[in-house]
Every structure is written in structure tokens, then in C-alpha cells.
Amino acid sequence: MDISQVAGYLAGATFAISAGWYTFDVAKRKVTVSIATFFMFTLINSSQLIALISEGVWGVVPFTTVGLISSALICLFSLQNGKIYFELLDKVGLLGALFGFIAWQVSSNAALNIYILSITNLIIFVPLIVKTFKHPEYETARPWGLNLLASFFLLLTINSTSVVVWAVPVRQFVCSILMNIGILKGRLK
Numbered sequence: 001m002d003i004s005q006v007a008g009y010l011a012g013a014t015f016a017i018s019a020g021w022y023t024f025d026v027a028k029r030k031v032t033v034s035i036a037t038f039f040m041f042t043l044i045n046s047s048q049l050i051a052l053i054s055e056g057v058w059g060v061v062p063f064t065t066v067g068l069i070s071s072a073l074i075c076l077f078s079l080q081n082g083k084i085y086f087e088l089l090d091k092v093g094l095l096g097a098l099f100g101f102i103a104w105q106v107s108s109n110a111a112l113n114i115y116i117l118s119i120t121n122l123i124i125f126v127p128l129i130v131k132t133f134k135h136p137e138y139e140t141a142r143p144w145g146l147n148l149l150a151s152f153f154l155l156l157t158i159n160s161t162s163v164v165v166w167a168v169p170v171r172q173f174v175c176s177i178l179m180n181i182g183i184l185k186g187r188l189k
Helices: 003-027 035-055 058-081 088-107 110-134 141-155 163-188
Strands: none
Touching (some): 003 058, 035 058, 035 110, 058 141, 058 163, 110 163
16 A cells, blocks of 8 residues: 555545534534535535546545535435525535536546536635635534545545646645634634
């Protein structure tokens, strides 16, 4: 087993703890989320997981599997909050997920789907980051701190200069570090 594989399992395990904690916080109504946004994350993670397997980018598979399961559970638990709204960026997420999947099918290139999904994921993550900078009290710090650690491990899965190998880890790390900065900024006020 090489460092990339070990890092992939560490990323997946750490993210499982982080995502489990965050999912529990959603279930306990400590965190308020948009069902539509997490539905988009569920669609994106599903498509991304299949594309990663198709491309043989195994280091990211444990992390993405946890992401798929947790985003689906968050959708279910957040139903109790009654926050069902479909914002512009949720629509962008849906279109991006569909466009990525269609581009993959037309071109027979799963990497194209991964690129489109990575960009789409960044776009739909923006409202969560903005919300965290404005209202850090709506998020819990520990799960996001663990998420950042998992994202660091995910960076260690990069074993090639090929964009398909580093697109997901870099995108994830950028989102996670911005969330942690937003939370920290709020705690320092």
C-alpha cells in the first residue's frame, strides 16, 4: 500500500468522523442547512464517485463515499427544519451535475465529469462559505476542523500531476479552509 492509498483511507476515516458529527448536529438542529443544497451535494457525490472509479482515482473514493452518505443523511435530517428552498446556486448545481454527466456520456470521458463537478461544487459551496463568514454561529467548529484535517489527508492522495487526480482534493481543501477561516473569524470577534 502506497502513501496515496493510506492517505485516502485516513481522509475517509477522518471525514467520516467529521461528517458524522456534522450530520448529528443537523439532526439535533444545532446547524441549519438547505435541503436543496445538500441534495445537490448528494447528486454531485454520486456522479463524482462513479466517475472517480471509472477513472481509477482510488485515493479520493473513501472520502467521496462518506460525502455521498452524509449528504444524503443530512437531506433526510434537515427535512425536520423545513428549510426547503431552491436558490439560484442550487439550480446551477443541478445544471452542473446534469451537464457533467451528459458531457461524460457524450465524450466517454469520466474525467470531464470530474472537472465539471469540481467547478460546480465550488460554485454551490459559495453560499455556505458566505453564510459562515456572516453568521459563524450557525456552524459548529469541531466538525469543520476535522474536515480540514481530512482535506489535508486528501491532498496527500495526489500521486500524479494529472488534473483528474488533484481536482477533487484541491477543491475540497479550498472549501474547507475557507469554512474554517469563516468560523475562526467569528470566534475571534
